Amino acid sequence: MEENIKLTVIDREGTEHNLEAPTDMNFNLMEIMKAAELPVEGTCGGMALCASCHCYIESDHPLNQPSDDEEDMLDQAFFVEDNSRLSCQIPIVESINGLTVTLAPVSE
Amino acid sequence: MIKTDILIIGAGPCGLFTVFEAGLLKLKCHLIDVLPQVGGQLSEIYPKKPIYDIPGFPSILAGDLVDNLMEQIKPFNPSFTLGEQASEIKKLNDGSFEVISNKGTKIHTKVIAIAGGLGSFEPRKPPIDGLLQFEDLGVDYMVKDPEKYRNKRLLIAGGGDSALDWTIELSDIADHITMIHRRNSFRGALDSVDKVMELSKAGKIDLITEAQAIGVKGKSHLEAIEIKTKENVYWLDVDHFIPLFGLSPKLGPIADWGLSITRSAIDVNTLDYSTNVDGIYAIGDINNYEGKLKLILCGFHEATLMVQSAFKRVYPDQKLSFKYTTVSGVNGFN
Numbered sequence: 001m002e003e004n005i006k007l008t009v010i011d012r013e014g015t016e017h018n019l020e021a022p023t024d025m026n027f028n029l030m031e032i033m034k035a036a037e038l039p040v041e042g043t044c045g046g047m048a049l050c051a052s053c054h055c056y057i058e059s060d061h062p063l064n065q066p067s068d069d070e071e072d073m074l075d076q077a078f079f080v081e082d083n084s085r086l087s088c089q090i091p092i093v094e095s096i097n098g099l100t101v102t103l104a105p106v107s108e
Numbered sequence: 109m110i111k112t113d114i115l116i117i118g119a120g121p122c123g124l125f126t127v128f129e130a131g132l133l134k135l136k137c138h139l140i141d142v143l144p145q146v147g148g149q150l151s152e153i154y155p156k157k158p159i160y161d162i163p164g165f166p167s168i169l170a171g172d173l174v175d176n177l178m179e180q181i182k183p184f185n186p187s188f189t190l191g192e193q194a195s196e197i198k199k200l201n202d203g204s205f206e207v208i209s210n211k212g213t214k215i216h217t218k219v220i221a222i223a224g225g226l227g228s229f230e231p232r233k234p235p236i237d238g239l240l241q242f243e244d245l246g247v248d249y250m251v252k253d254p255e256k257y258r259n260k261r262l263l264i265a266g267g268g269d270s271a272l273d274w275t276i277e278l279s280d281i282a283d284h285i286t287m288i289h290r291r292n293s294f295r296g297a298l299d300s301v302d303k304v305m306e307l308s309k310a311g312k313i314d315l316i317t318e319a320q321a322i323g324v325k326g327k328s329h330l331e332a333i334e335i336k337t338k339e340n341v342y343w344l345d346v347d348h349f350i351p352l353f354g355l356s357p358k359l360g361p362i363a364d365w366g367l368s369i370t371r372s373a374i375d376v377n378t379l380d381y382s383t384n385v386d387g388i389y390a391i392g393d394i395n396n397y398e399g400k401l402k403l404i405l406c407g408f409h410e411a412t413l414m415v416q417s418a419f420k421r422v423y424p425d426q427k428l429s430f431k432y433t434t435v436s437g438v439n440g441f442n
Contacts, residue, residue, distance in 0.1 A: 043226055043357060045402075049153050050356065072295030075267040076354040078235050080290060107235035 005097035009033055010058070012103050021092045029055070029101070030088035040103065046088040051077035053087040054104040061096050064089070078107045110187065112138035113422050114415070115207055115217035117194045117362070120148020122392030122407030123223035124177040130415045131184030132433065135422060136441065138215060139186055140207070142193040142228040142360075147174035149225055152355065163405060173404075183440025189213050193228050195361040203387060203421075210361075219387055219418040222374060223407070224394040226357035234265070234351050238324045246330025247349050251278070257348060259283045263333050265321055266352035267291060272300040274352065279307055286314040286344060288321060288335060321349065370396050380417030381410045387421060389414045 004020040007029070011017060021032040030053040033040045041052035048069045054077045057063065063085070066074070070089045074080050084104065090096065114130050116123040119141035127137040145151050147170075155171035162168055168176075192209035197220070199205055207215045231249035233239065239247060251257075251274050262282045264275050267289040273296075275287045287304065294301045308315035316337060323334030325343070332343045359372050368375040368384040373396035376382060381389050391414050392407035400406075419428050 044149075044153055047154060047157060049157075052356065068295075071291065071293075072268070075290055075295060076232060078232070078353070105235070107233060 005092065005094060005099075007032065007096070007098075008100040009036075009038055009055075010100070010102040011038060012105060023092055023094050025092075027092040028088050029053075029090040029092065029099075030086070032092060033087060033103075038103065039106075040087065041106075042088060044088075048073050048086055048089050051086065052106075054079075055085060055087045055101040056081060056104060057083045057085055058100040058102055059098065061099050063096065064091070077104070079105050109206075110138055110189070110213070110215040112136050112187070112215065112217050114138075114219045114221055114418055115140065115194075115205070115215050116221045116223055117141075117207075118148060118223040118225055118392070118394070119143075119146040119188065119190070120223060120225045120392065121150060121173060121177060121404050122225075122411055123148070123221070124174070124181055125408050126221055126223060126391065126411040126415065127181040127184050127186040128177075129412045130418065131181065131440065132431070132438070133415055133419045133428065134441075135415060135419060137184070137186045138189070138217070140189040140192060140194050140209060140213075140215065142191070142230075144191040146178065146188070146190070147171070149357075150174050152229060159404070161403065161405060183438055185441050189215070193360060197365050199387075205387065218422045219389065221411075221414060221418070222362060222383075222388065222390040222394055223392045223411070224359075224362065224390075226393055227372070228358060228360040229355040230358050230360070231351075232353040232356050234321065234353060236321060236324055242324055242326060242330040242349075245328065246326060246347060247324070247351070249351060251350065254278060254281055257282045260347040261345065262286070262348045262350060263288060263321065263344060263346045264350045264352065265289070266354075267294045267296070268352065268354060269296040269300060270354075271352040272296040272304050274350065275313060276300065276303050276307065279312055284314075285312075286316060286346070288316045288319050290318065290320060292317045321351070324349070373400075379413075381414040382417060389418065 007019045009017045030042045043052040044050040051073045070086050113135040114137045116139045119139040130137050150170035158167045192211045194207050195210045196208040204218045258281050261284045263286045265288045307313045319337040321333050322336045325332050332345045333349050374390035376390050376395045378397045381391050383390050391410040393402045
């Protein structure tokens with residue numbers, strides 16, 4: 001069995017959460033954060049069809065490029081910055097070991 | 109007033125299938141949904157996505173599943189109140205309920221089944237300080253009557269189909285339209301994007317990309333919106349601001365109905381999916397119990413067990429005998 005990778009998630013109050021995630025289970029970042037009971041909605045279940053798992057990438061890990069679908073959904077999100085991503089579109093793979101993300105604010 | 113045995117709040121897959129199982133027990137259903145069409149998330153969010161875990165269907169498009177469910181429940185003549193939100197509830201002395209929609213529609217029902225999915229879909233509101241105070245005073249999250257905008261100056265924000273379509277349609281009606289979008293590219297239908305580009309080139313609209321609305325000002329009515337582009341920040345005088353950023357689900361008024369709620373989901377007893385309020389059940393994605401999985405197939409199961417309990421409530425003196433559809437067929441209502 002492969003080793004878990006480590007991830008850091010900073011919640012909306014600024015608290016750091018250190019998570020571990022297996023790379024051999026086909027998970028994405030949104031699923032890992034939800035499983036850790038962090039306040040991530042993930043309304044559409046991970047299809048890049050809502051914008052409720054919006055986060056900011058804080059570390060300079062090599063990530064997959066956002067798809068057109070993801071960019072389209074980011075149009076419906078607010079507080080979008082250059083480092084914005086939908087966490088459901090970030091697969092848990094060895095190369096993101098040590099990744100740090102911050103949860104984006106939610107609006108009314 | 110509408111009268112029914114079971115009022116189903118939410119016309120998604122789980123709510124629709126409830127009509128079938130209730131119908132087999134001769135219980136009549138009425139459905140209410142805030143969206144203008146049936147199908148819930150399946151129609152609103154992912155109609156063209158295949159679903160692979162509906163038993164007996166190796167793959168089915170979400171939109172087709174909704175069509176099939178509508179076909180399946182047809183014999184039981186369900187009635188619908190679409191485009192309205194169940195907002196108020198009154199418990200009557202005989203244990204039945206009166207539910208009132210946000211548009212004043214009254215429904216009398218013996219049982220309530222909340223099949224509300226993730227909640228009721230409401231427009232996303234951009235996080236701009238002071239925006240809320242200009243709602244209906246210049247700020248509109250949807251276009252209801254285009255005539256309202258005749259000879260007015262509009263700012264339309266968003267990059268999807270509704271922002272594109274309304275910009276095109278209102279360009280002949282409004283005095284002036286500015287369209288603002290976060291990126292250079294649009295996600296809408298190609299011919300709509302082309303039309304907006306043409307309108308912009310012809311000088312009929314102002315198209316501002318890589319920009320966002322960040323401030324509002326006015327007195328008794330909206331007067332201007334602050335715009336931030338890559339280069340600068342400035343105020344644009346407008347009569348109306350129409351932010352079109354899609355819909356997102358909110359629990360809505362049912363949060364105030366005295367139901368026990370954990371993390372935006374309604375706690376239920378898995379014996380019959382009853383809530384802590386006698387006569388109100390919750391099924392599908394909106395409920396919460398140990399081991400809950402938000403799957404359509406689980407919602408179908410929950411609906412099936414729930415109507416057995418609802419039957420006992422509607423007909424306390426009658427004995428329920430269970431029959432297979434393969435034996436007795438589907439005997440609809442006339």
